[in-house]
Amino acid sequence: MNLTLLKTQADLDDWLRQSSNDQINFVPTMGGLHKGHEALIKTASTFTQNDSSSVLVSIFVNPLQFGVNEDFKKYPRDLVSDCTKAYEAGANAIWAPAFEDVFPGGEDSHFKIQAPLKLKKYLCGSYRKKHFDGVATVVLRLISLVRPKQIFLGEKDWQQLIIIRKLISDLGLSVKVQSIPTIRDEDLLAYSSRNIYLSKEERSKAIALPKILNEASIAFKGNNPIDLEEIKDYLESNDLSVEYVEAVDVKNLTPVNIHKSTISLLAAAVHCGNTRLLDHTLLMKRKPIVAIDGPAGAGKSTVTKIFAKKLGLIYLDTGAMYRAVTWLIQQESINCEDVEILKKALNNLKLDIRLSNKGNQEVILNGKNITDKIRSPKVTSQVSQIAAISSVREKLTKQQKQIGLKGGLVAEGRDIGTTVFPNAELKVFLTASTKERAKRRAEDMKNQGFNQPSLIALENQIKERDRLDSTREIAPLSQAKDAKELITDGMSIEEVIESLIYMFKEEIPEEVWPTKSWQSL
Ligand code: PAF
Numbered sequence: 001m002n003l004t005l006l007k008t009q010a011d012l013d014d015w016l017r018q019s020s021n022d023q024i025n026f027v028p029t030m031g032g033l034h035k036g037h038e039a040l041i042k043t044a045s046t047f048t049q050n051d052s053s054s055v056l057v058s059i060f061v062n063p064l065q066f067g068v069n070e071d072f073k074k075y076p077r078d079l080v081s082d083c084t085k086a087y088e089a090g091a092n093a094i095w096a097p098a099f100e101d102v103f104p105g106g107e108d109s110h111f112k113i114q115a116p117l118k119l120k121k122y123l124c125g126s127y128r129k130k131h132f133d134g135v136a137t138v139v140l141r142l143i144s145l146v147r148p149k150q151i152f153l154g155e156k157d158w159q160q161l162i163i164i165r166k167l168i169s170d171l172g173l174s175v176k177v178q179s180i181p182t183i184r185d186e187d188l189l190a191y192s193s194r195n196i197y198l199s200k201e202e203r204s205k206a207i208a209l210p211k212i213l214n215e216a217s218i219a220f221k222g223n224n225p226i227d228l229e230e231i232k233d234y235l236e237s238n239d240l241s242v243e244y245v246e247a248v249d250v251k252n253l254t255p256v257n258i259h260k261s262t263i264s265l266l267a268a269a270v271h272c273g274n275t276r277l278l279d280h281t282l283l284m285k286r287k288p289i290v291a292i293d294g295p296a297g298a299g300k301s302t303v304t305k306i307f308a309k310k311l312g313l314i315y316l317d318t319g320a321m322y323r324a325v326t327w328l329i330q331q332e333s334i335n336c337e338d339v340e341i342l343k344k345a346l347n348n349l350k351l352d353i354r355l356s357n358k359g360n361q362e363v364i365l366n367g368k369n370i371t372d373k374i375r376s377p378k379v380t381s382q383v384s385q386i387a388a389i390s391s392v393r394e395k396l397t398k399q400q401k402q403i404g405l406k407g408g409l410v411a412e413g414r415d416i417g418t419t420v421f422p423n424a425e426l427k428v429f430l431t432a433s434t435k436e437r438a439k440r441r442a443e444d445m446k447n448q449g450f451n452q453p454s455l456i457a458l459e460n461q462i463k464e465r466d467r468l469d470s471t472r473e474i475a476p477l478s479q480a481k482d483a484k485e486l487i488t489d490g491m492s493i494e495e496v497i498e499s500l501i502y503m504f505k506e507e508i509p510e511e512v513w514p515t516k517s518w519q520s521l
Helices: 009-018 035-046 079-089 131-146 158-170 193-197 200-206 208-221 228-237 300-311 318-331 339-347 377-387 390-404 416-420 434-447 455-471 493-507
Strands: 024-029 054-059 093-095 150-154 176-180 241-249 263-272 275-284 289-293 314-316 351-355 361-365 409-413 426-431 484-487
Touching (some): 054 079, 131 158, 158 263, 200 208, 208 228, 208 263, 208 275, 228 263, 289 416, 289 493, 300 409, 300 493, 318 377, 318 390, 339 390, 409 416, 416 426
Parallel strands (some): 054 093, 289 409
Antiparallel strands (some): 241 263, 263 275
C-alpha cells in the first residue's frame, strides 16, 4: 500500500503540485472513519477512473464546530485506523493537518463565516448555536487550501449539506458538491463516528430512532397522518432524550405541514446516554416531476430520454401527444376551423402513451397503435400549427396534468415549467446559442444526407423560429422564474446529462431515488 500522509500545509502544497492541481476530489472529514465515510471515498474514487484526478481525504477535528460542553476532547482520533480505511476505500492521499496548519496564527487571525440565519434557525442549528458557522468557516478554509474540483458530503447531515451548498453558490466557487445517501448498519442505525460511544445496552435503545422514522415514512406512503408528538413520546419511552423532532422543507429548512408539502424532511436529534444521535427520513407525497423547456434545436429530446431512463422516470413525450392529435385531424379530415367538430373529436379522444414490453414508447389513439404513423413528414409539417390551437392545447395540457398527478416523470417542451407542471421539483431551461444550434442542425442534416444551407442562413432560420415561438399567443416558449438555465454550448450529451443529474440531486435527495422508496409510491 502506497501511503501518502500529508501533515503540514507545505506537505499539502507539494502533493498538490505533483497532482493535477484542479483535479482533486476532496472528502473532508473529522476522522473516526466508518462505512459512511468509506462510501464517500469510494464514490469520489469513481470520478478518478475517467480522468487524471485524485482523491484527497482530510482528517481534521475542527474545534470551531463544537460547543463548550460538547465532545471535542473525546472525539474519536485514530489516525492509523483512519488511514487504512481511507486507502482501502480508494483515497490517494490523506491530509491530517494540525490546527496551526489550517488556521496559522490562531483562529482570531482568520475570517469567519456566518451561516445564513434562515438555514440554521431550525433543526440542529437552533440547539448547536455556533456549529454551522464553525462548519462553514472550516470548509471554506479547507476548500481554499485544497482548491478541489468536487467535494463529497453525506446526506446524513442534511442541514450541513444544504448550508455548504449555499456557501459555495453564494461565493460563486466553482467546486461541485457531490452528496451520497445515508449509510446504515444492519439494525438501521445510521453510521456516525459517535456510535462508538454507545454501550451495548445503549445501542439497543438507539435503534428506536431509525425504527420510528422508518415507520413514519411507511405510514406516510400509506396516507396515514404523522404525529410529531407521538414520535417524541415513542423515543422518550425508549429512554432516548429528545432534542427535537421536526418536519421542514427539504430545501429551505423551514417548518412545513408534511401533509401539504410534496417533499419534506422529518429529522430528529436525541441523546442516548451521553451520545447525541441524529437521523432523518424523507417524506414524499408523490414522485418527483422534472420539467425541461427550451428552444428548438437545443437537444432537449435526446437528453431528456436518456436522463429519464437513467433515473427511472417516465419520459412524458408531450410532442408525441400533439403529433397524435395532428394525425387524427389529418386522418379524419377534420376541419380545424369548425369549432364544434374539433370539439367533438377532442371529447372523444382517448390517447394513451405507454411503454411496450420491450421498453419502447407506444402511442395508442382510440385503441389504435399509431407510434410510427405520427413520425411521418405529413404530421411533422402540420404539428406546430395544430399545437397552437387553444382547444387542442387545453385538452392535452389537462391530460398531461392528470398523468402528472402521481409524478415520477420528466416532460420536455416549451411551456412545461410554466403551464403544465408549475409545481415541478426541478425546472430546467435547456438552451444553446443560435450559433451552436445552427452548427448542430447542419451536422444533423449532413448525417441525414440533406444539402446543408450556410451556417448564417441556418442561424437566421433559428432566430426567426425562436421569435415566433416566444411571441405566439398560445403556450409561448418561456423560461419559468424558478427554472435553472443550462446553456449547452460546447457540452457533450453525456456532460449535459451529468449536469441534469447534478441539478436533480440538488432538489431531490438521492435517498429517495427510484431504486429506493419512490417505486412504491
Ligand atoms: O461532516 C463532517 O465531518 C464535518 O462537519 C466537516 C464537513 C468535515 C467539517 O469539519
